[in-house]
Amino acid sequence: MEDPRAAADLLAAGPALAEDEPLFVAWSAVLDGSGDGTAARALAEAGARPWLRVIFRTPRPIRQNLEGFEAEIRSLAALVAAGRGTGLTVQAVWQPSSGEADSADLGYLIKRAAVVVTGAAPGARFAVGPLAAGADALRSLYGEDVAAYVDTVALRPGGDLAVAASALAELDPGVPLVLDAVSWPSAPEKVLAKAAEGRVAGAAMTLFDRPAITAEELAPLVTLAREFAGDLSYNAAASPSGAAGAWAFVRGADLDLRVVVEPEPDAESVSLTFDDAQLASPRLVDLTSGEDDIVFDQSRGGGRLFLTVDAPGPALVLRVDRLSAQELQGLDERIEVADERQMPVEEILRRLQAFEDRQARRIDRYQARNTLHLRVQGPGGGGIEATYAGDFFFRRGEGFDWVWEEFYVDGVRWRSKSLPELPLFQPEKAAALPVEIRFTKEYEYRLRGTDTVDGRDCWVVDFEPVDPDATGNLFQGTVWVDREIYSRVRTRASQLGLEGEVIANEETTYFSPIGEDGAATAWGREAIVLPLRIVSQQTLSLFSATVPLERETVLSALVINGEGFDEAREAARASDFTMVRDTAEGLRYLRKDQEGNRYVEEEQKTSRLFLVGGVFWDGTVDFPLPLAGLNYLDFDFKDSGNQLNVFFAGPFINVNLAEPELFGSRWNAGAAATGFFIDTGDELFRDGREVEEEEIESRGGAVSLFLGRPLGKYSKVDFTYRLGWTGFSEADDTAEGFVLPQDTLTHTGQLEFFFNRGGYNFELSGSLNRRADWEFWGLPGNDEFDPDQEEFARWQASLSKTFWLSTFKAFSVGIEHFDGENLDRFSRYDFGLFGDISLNGYPGGLVRAEEGQALHLSYGLNAGDQLRLEVEGDAVWATSEDVGLDSELLAGIGAGGTVALPWQMLVNFEVGYALDGPAEGEVAARIFFLKLFKGKR
Secondary structure, eight states: OOOHHHHHHHHHHSOOOOTTSOOEEEEEEESSSOOOTTHHHHHHHTTOEEEEEEEEOOOSSGGGOHHHHHHHHHHHHHHHHHTTTSOOEEEEEEOOSSSOOOHHHHHHHHHHHHHHHHHHOTTOEEEEEEEOSSHHHHHHHHTTSOGGGOSEEEEOTTSOHHHHHHHHHHHSTTOOEEEEEEEOOSSGGGHHHHHHHHHHHTOSEEEEEOSSOOHHHHHHHHHHHHHTOSSEEEOGGGOOBSSSEEEEEEETTTOOEEEEEEOOTTOSEEEEEEOOTTEEEEEEOOTTTOOOOOOOEEEEETTEEEEEEESOOSOEEEEEEEOOTTTTTOOOOOOOOOOOOOOOHHHHHHHHHHHHHHHHHHOSEEEEEEEEEEEEEOTTSOEEEEEEEEEEEEETTTEEEEEEOEEEETTEEOOSSSOOOOOOOOOOOOSSOTTOTTOOSSEEEEEEEEEEETTEEEEEEEEEESSTTSSSOOEEEEEEEETTTOOEEEEEEEEOSOOTTEEEEEEEEEEEEEOTTSSBOOOSTTSEEEEEEEEEEEEEEETTEEEEEEEEEEEEEEEETOTTHHHHHHHHHHSSSEEEEEETTEEEEEEEOTTSOEEEOSSOOOEEEEEEEEEEESTTSSSOEEEEEEEEEEEEETTTTEEEEEEEETTEEEEEEEESSGGGSSOEEEEEEEEEEEEEEEOOEETTEEOGGGOEEEEEEEEEEEEEEEETTTEEEEEEEEEEEEEEEEOTTOOTTOBOOOOEEEEEEEEEEEEEETTEEEEEEEEEEEESOOOOOBSTTOSSOOGGGGEEEEEEEEEEEEEEOSTTOEEEEEEEEEEEESOOTTTSEEEETTSSEEOTTOOTTSOEESEEEEEEEEEEEEETTTEEEEEEEEEEEEEEGGGTEEEEEEEEEEEEEEEEETTTEEEEEEEEEEEESTTTTOEEEEEEEEEEEOOOO
8 A cells, every 4th residue: 555544444433353353454664764664553453453664776787886785784773663462463575676687685684684673573573585486596596595584485477486385384384475466356245256366376474466446346355354363274175166156264263164155247147056065154244234134045955055136246255154063963172283383493693693783873973881701721830821901982882991900910010001912812703603693604504402501491402514624614513592582691602713922712701781871781672782792812922832821801890872972982093002803803902003093003022122131949949049031922923923022031042943833734843942051959868858969950951842732622742852961070079089970962752741621731741751861970879860761751640720700819739640661760750930830949859759639729909909919839749759759749838929010011020938747848939020011014
């Protein structure tokens, strides 16, 4: 209709239609902002079912005309929202202003429009068409995966409707067909016959093309709606003979009939015969009033019912009852069907997408406080936490800007206005996100069942890429969808196809409901549901080492669509704070040019330079050892993708070069050189006492080659070849006859396995070692020397976990087991601050063991934001028979902390005290400072 309100006025003037007596009134609206969505309310109040045909004019191909298409989508959302709550059906009609419509673009249009319709009016139904009435058009369209988005399919009259209905039943069972639109017949009463013909051919409903309608023309349609309400099915066997056309429909509730009859043209009477002995009480319905008291001739004979109606007119409607079982002296038959419908996963996703589309239209912008915690767990327990915090600005269609106003290291606030700009380690952005409103075929979904998450009853939907080997990073995981409002409650996803230094990335996103004021609120359809907390676990390959990194992002203090957003964002951009922006390539720094304008730094700075220094002291050196030097990092050395680290501080040097993607594969390779070119004491503890006459000094260095590869998402294996050099010299108390070990090269082949998930870090390693030269050492008659110990093996396993508590508190626990074969004094495990096994208070080289177990505990807390305090405890049960150790307890306790100074400088200190064992009462200490210089591109 051209004027739906006129039809509403006609309906309102007559008897009201019941809720189960559907009469649809359709009208069209072009999506240019001129349509009247409120007409749906007038129709609904008059008892009709509003049917809005929205006309899309976007030319083909749609994806090359997205600006115009999105404008029509916005107009659609406004139209549908105006008719919300009226039992509205929205039919998308694509009439491109240029080009011919094709299935691929129409499929995209259907998905996008269906999501908008469901989001703007959750109770609305979505129809598509009119399509050509045939199987080919339907199969082509459904090949675009539109089944989850279509509630009704409209077909043009004139094709093979029965074939189309059969094809649709195969492609999308249960979806009704509608004929759109049948020409208005010469006599209004004939709409009954046209509707019956369409129903028999497979159409659930017929729309008629009538721009304007009168009360007389509307009456047969009202009668049709009333008489054919409920569950009716066509029954050819019950249809009478004797007319040009007759169609009997059986009501499921009582098996009574409603019969439409089309007499011969200009017939003076019509005689009908029913071949069913169970029929009784036929009544002829007045098409204007709906009354059934019209008198006509009827009789029975031979098990048949005969009717004769004079002056039948263009069409008739009959009510015919069926005799009850008691009347037929039969038995009641009772059929019960009890089944709870399991919602298809496609429908769940459509409702989820509709919720998020509607919500996106409600949020133009928001401002928040964003806090990012970066937590790196160290080997054997313990770790370090870096935190960035500041204002967060989001505008729809623009992504977000984030201000780094504050920086903390283990809760200690950075005291310089210039915050350290560390490399932005992040996985490459996925080519497509799961359940994202893209309507493409990257993912397949499976409904696992239901679950209760955060107190909400949820659908549990698993997803994975259709083709895991396709280009572009995709995700695999689970989304929990609220069963009441169809928002996300939680998602957990692992990213596939990663490249670069990030070799694993698993994210868990927690969604929370807030109100328009940004405050927490109850779950409900009017709530805004946002991801306020994201926890991710990443595994990085840095300088041939596997580094587990935990990231936690928390949004707080939200202001939704607040005033002064633009002014606050411009003030942030004008400030001297560091800023980052979300781009298609990930986070990028927002730099300031000479005029003070911000611009996106397309190429990240890959290098950093640090001034390092400190003091180290334990029993292995004669005096506190000062250290001072530089540390240079470059994560894209000479634009090669290689990682370079050069560190030297006094007598210590370390150079490491790594290739995180060897020949473009997931293998990584690297080389390293280390050296400590100062003599340190190598004492000996035997049978409960320190043997000073056998104390010597040593120094050494090594060159290593690395090769590693991730195994799945959470584990990695590394192969290492190391060529180490050790030199020995006499100490002050070395006995005159003591033969020093020969300076030697040691070849080592090592295999290491790492597993990290959920913050739990497991490491397993084993090595085979061979000394190039190994001759007698020690005092004359030394029975500890064995030439076979030129070759030896070591293996070690550890499990650790750091529990990051609130307000920068952390508790860590780690356990280790170590063992070996053919070990001697100089190849056993050493204990100390920098030993093979960390042990507070113990000087390196005092106690060595062949095997044992270790336990490490630590607890850290903050004194305000100025000082970080850490308490550590270590216990080792060491065994080495030739020096008298039999599960000997070695224990130490340590205390340390971190202080931030001006000038971009951090100071870290640690003091250890040996509580039990041979080193009881010993003290080891270090103090370390770091100053960051600016990097370069």
